[in-house]
Amino acid sequence: MTDNEHEIEQPDERVPKRVIGTPAPGTSLLGEAEPADEDVEVPGVTLQDEQKARKAERIVALCFFVTFLAAVAFIISYVFFQVGSPESTGVSNLALGGTLTLALLGLAVGIVVWVRQIMPKYSLVQERHPMVSPADDREYVADTFVRGANESGFVKRKLLRRTLLLAAAPLGLVPLVLLRDLDNSKMPGARFNKTLRHTVWGEKTKDGKPLKLVVEGTGQPIRAADFNSPGGILSVVPEGYEHDLNALAKATLILIKFRPEEIKSGVNQNWTHDGIVAYSKICTHVGCPAALYEQTTHHILCPCHQSTFDAADGAKVIFGPAARPLPQLPIAVDSEGYLVAQGDFKVPPGPSYWERGDAEAEARAKGGQA
Amino acid sequence: MTRITAWRRHPLARYAVLIFALALVGMAYTAFAQASQPADAALASGRVDDVAEGKALFEAHCGSCHGLNAQGTGTGPTLIGVGAAAVDFQVSTGRMPAADPGAQAPRKPQPQWVNEDAIRKLGAYVQSLGQGPTVPSAEQVDPKLGDAGKGGELFRANCIQCHNWAGAGGALTQGKYAPNLNESSPTQIYEAMITGPQAMPVFNDSTITPEEKRSMIAYITQVREQKDPGGFGLGRIGPVTEGLVAWIAGLTALVLSAIWITAKKRQKS
């Protein structure tokens, strides 16, 4: 409700409380105006001292002139400074940003001085009216609504009303149905769990061999004999999937070399080779790569939310919000001495989800360690 | 009054003296800091007399924690087999000899007896106890010979989880931390990778080759020498400092301007 409604009802109350300092209601603002009578003292409007105003005008003018110069300098800088290297881009950024800032500041300061020292000081009073509409209006609206509802026949004609509702219901679903293909795989929801559990470590190469572990960033396969410094780690990805982000989001590993005596009972020894253990790098909390490894304590720390896992003891959680250990990948060496995957993780890597279930307990029940 | 006395009594004189003194201290510091920079010179595994002198140094400065024969004690690990590279890293960064046992030995100024020569001798002695990684040659760590693009990929895969994308360092568990890389020389970076000092894991040469390590060094040095094109780098630690600046500088400036715009001169009654 704008003040408009009030005006229609009580034209005299609306504006007519003539705000001090505003033109009289009769004055046309858009056409001819009556001569300004600036000498008349209006309450609430205190004119500035002309002497001071004249001084202020000079300051304002100076500010505006600064803006003019800065804006010109901006255009010149644009033409003059090229970008490319961090150095040249830095110079360009400084020149363009500096001149733009100065131009805007000049204008801002100028206007503030103008308002504060040239325009009059105002303390005008305007009346407020309660927001609620007058009782008459409300009654009229209510009556009109009832009359319209009856005239339309919507109330009386049941068939019309019900079929309209019937028509609207499926129409409302249309946009929702249209969103179904947001999932490009179009797989039924029942298969989500199976998909999430599966990683490419369960795949074989074209000639039917298990996937090699390769170094992230170089793609080199890893000879177990080369990865021989205790306290060493490597970030490892599956052979052939080095740039497949979907595969990496579940299959990236952290490969750790231990002295044999350091390994505790939490680690499944059958899945290791010569003190080399592979864990999923994807944190079981919300999926950041948990990759900060301290070789003295064997702690793996996730930098996002500081879940800490004991790598020497099956990567069980010793601190932070993650609830489950990092899954261990069964690894072995092939005939040439390269590290390969024995198969997929036995439990789903990465963050938990509703359909997951307690896969660790399940795996234990089946006999293997998780 | 002579002219000099007049100058001396000039109101700006004290500032001039202050600036001069500051400049002098600054220059002295720079000279000193440069002097104490460990040279990248290759320290080949030493001659026989180096080993003997190294043993003497070891007994005097290291033996109390690491044992007189470097066999290790309750306060310091064994150094048999750690190699000359570990000695060079630990001693040249001032981490060893450690001042006091804490979560982690910090980088600090070297004690007076430490110089290139002493480090080489110590290294030769430790290397003689059991073969370990040796100090890399100048060519092995020359950033100019590395491929920064390739090195960047390896840096992101292996280093930034602890040391941050720009080598600014970060926190580890229980008060330990990954130090800032930007004070480390290329040699020290290389040595840290092959020896795994303190909590840091080892990246041996057979899985990450020396050429790859050199590329990583190339990336690290290139990025740290690079000017920040967007203004002050804010420590290159990301959104935390950015948020602080937005609130402390940005919002404060805007609140002050709001106060100025709306300020009233109190009418004197």
Next chain:
Amino acid sequence: MSELTTVPKAIGGPSNYLDERLGAGNFLKRNLRKVFPDHWSFLLGEIALYSFVILLLTGTFLTLWFKPSMMEIEYAGSYAPLRGVMMSEAYASSLEISFDVRGGLLMRQMHHWAALLFVAGMTVHALRVFFTGAYRKPRELNWIIGVLLLTLALAEGLTGYSLPDDLLSGAGLRITEGVAISLPLVGTYITFFLFGGEYPGEDVIARFYSLHILLIPGIILALVSAHMVLMWMQKHTQMPGKGRNNHNVVGAPFYPAFMAKAGAYFLFTFAVIAGLATFAQINPIWLFGPYTPADISAGSQPDWYMGFLEGALRIMPSWEINMFGTANAGTLPLSVIIPALVPMGIIMTGLALYPFLEQWVTGDKREHHVADRPRNNPHRTSIGISAITFYGLLWLLGANDEIAANFHVSLNWTTYVGRVLIFVGPALAYLITYRMCLGLQRYDAGVISHGVESGVIKRLPHGEFIEVHTPPADDIEAHVRGKRPVLMLPVDDDSSGIPPKGMRGPLGKLRGLMSKAYGGEKIPLDDGHGDGDGHAAIGEGSDDHTLTR
């Protein structure tokens, strides 16, 4: 130059043309001299408004080069240390904007700084409205719009933060996915639908892009307009003061004074954002490298407005339950769900419901146009400070790794301390704030009854020294006297010991208790010495009241 006597032709002509077609003259007649009250805190919301305008301007510039595609290409642009690296087109085009487009880096940085100030401006504006009670009738609806805007701003920030597809924004995206997939029942559906399949897929950048540049800003724009229209119609609240009451508004006219002030403030906001973009580097994506789900950096943080969620995730203990046994669906990762939903839920729902809860407790259905001074509604102020403490602690803990690294404290201890502080902090803040409010009220009562300290020491005939108090200036007195007691429900039992209607059930009893605590006048202004203990403080036995006049 002489002054105008008539409207110049250049303005009169077009105005006439428009008026004949739109009838705008009537509107202008009523509104050109609309009065706006003056107070610095009334400009805080404008920070958000103007930041939004700057976001639209700079954002449009960025769209001219940005490619919302996750296709992998080899970088061949100007930034040498990344040349030859495989990356998404989105990241490559963000690098292009930064290094190959003149002014591109400036615009990118201005966009990001403006985003930070947009949310910061909304936050301080919301706090101002809260603490002055400016959300009270008739402004509850505008308050709700404001809460919606704040929520949308967070969504807008989240989607925008992810677009450059650098390693840092990717970490944020991964956490978003981890949170989404943890939701019971619908989690996997939401993630598969959002990412077009498994994370990260090839669609999410394009989808976030259309949300970020079209859908969310469209809704924000509509809501901002509604926010402005309501403010205009209802007229701004004013601070208590001389000649100001619930039935008027005192201040400067829209034309020309307020218009100029608002224009100047827009320019200030613009200048501050441009200045930050010139001198302070923000989101240097070239240092982060391209996104891959295999890598992460130390110090991966969200922008400040997501920091409280990050902090909540960090201090949560590792709780996870399987509701229906081991092999079945029904996994509830509480260590994700609770921190992701509860703090945000408490804060946003609490904000949205507060006006209605307060009305329910106080029974105050009156219109309010004069703002409260925060001290004059001590429980509200305490609740607000308590909420700020809660939010602020979570925010701080979202940066606990930086705190640990830079101040050399143990990371683990920041978490342990945080887990305790998150409960103790808000409670302490409540108590302290409540006491401070009463103290300030007492001080106000003192000003009214004794005046203000003049700094003049006088020796009385019997040897006692006293400080002469002078009556406060008119405007200060009017400001202080603007205090109105907080309404209270009629809670007292009637003569036969029966509680009034509506206070009989357990809920009613609670309502009565809360009303009694929340409402009422704690320290009346005119009781002479403010709660009785002021007397002793001023000087034993002297009738200082007489000395003030």
